[in-house]
Amino acid sequence: MNEKKEIDRRSFLGMATWAIGGLIGAGFGIPAIAYIISPATRKDEAQDWIRLGSVSKVELGTPTLFKTKIERQTGWITKEEELSIYVLTENGRDFVAMSNICTHLGCRVRWISDQEQFFCPCHNAGFSKSGEVVSGPPPRPLDQYQVKEEDGQLYVLGG
Ligand code: FES
Structure with a gap:
C-alpha cells in the first residue's frame, strides 16, 4: 500500500515538473516564434501616402515627371526602390498620377x-497624354495612382 502511494507521488511530481517546464517553454517559445515570423505576416508598408514634390512643378497640360525613393519590406528584406510618376493637370486643381511603366512588358515610357x-x-507603343493606349501592343492604359494635394505638395498612395 505504501509502495503504491510512493509511485503516485512520484508520478505526480514527474507530471508537475513536465507541466511547469512546458509553461516556461511556452512563455519563452511563443514570443520568440512570433518575433521570427512577424516580418512574413506584416502588410506591405508601401501603402502610405508618398510625397512627390511641389505642385508648382507641374506644368498645365503637360505630364511632369516626379522621381522619389521608397523603402519596400518583404519579409526580412528591405530594399530601396525608385518611383517615377508622371503627373498631369489641365486646371491646376485636379491631378492624374500615372506610372511610367509600360503595361505591355514593363519597360519605362517617356513623354515626347x-x-x-x-x-x-x-x-x-504610344500612350496619350492621359495614359490611354494609342498604338502598339499594351493591353491597357498606364496604371494610375490615387493622388492628393496638401499644403502645396503632391502625394500618391502606395507604390
Ligand atoms: S514593353 Fe512597352 S510596348 Fe512592349
Whole structure:
C-alpha cells in the first residue's frame, strides 16, 4: 500500500515538473516564434501616402515627371526602390498620377512633347497624354495612382 502511494507521488511530481517546464517553454517559445515570423505576416508598408514634390512643378497640360525613393519590406528584406510618376493637370486643381511603366512588358515610357505622347521604346507603343493606349501592343492604359494635394505638395498612395 505504501509502495503504491510512493509511485503516485512520484508520478505526480514527474507530471508537475513536465507541466511547469512546458509553461516556461511556452512563455519563452511563443514570443520568440512570433518575433521570427512577424516580418512574413506584416502588410506591405508601401501603402502610405508618398510625397512627390511641389505642385508648382507641374506644368498645365503637360505630364511632369516626379522621381522619389521608397523603402519596400518583404519579409526580412528591405530594399530601396525608385518611383517615377508622371503627373498631369489641365486646371491646376485636379491631378492624374500615372506610372511610367509600360503595361505591355514593363519597360519605362517617356513623354515626347513634340508628339504629345508617351513613347515606349521596347515595342514602339504610344500612350496619350492621359495614359490611354494609342498604338502598339499594351493591353491597357498606364496604371494610375490615387493622388492628393496638401499644403502645396503632391502625394500618391502606395507604390
Ligand atoms: S514593353 Fe512597352 S510596348 Fe512592349
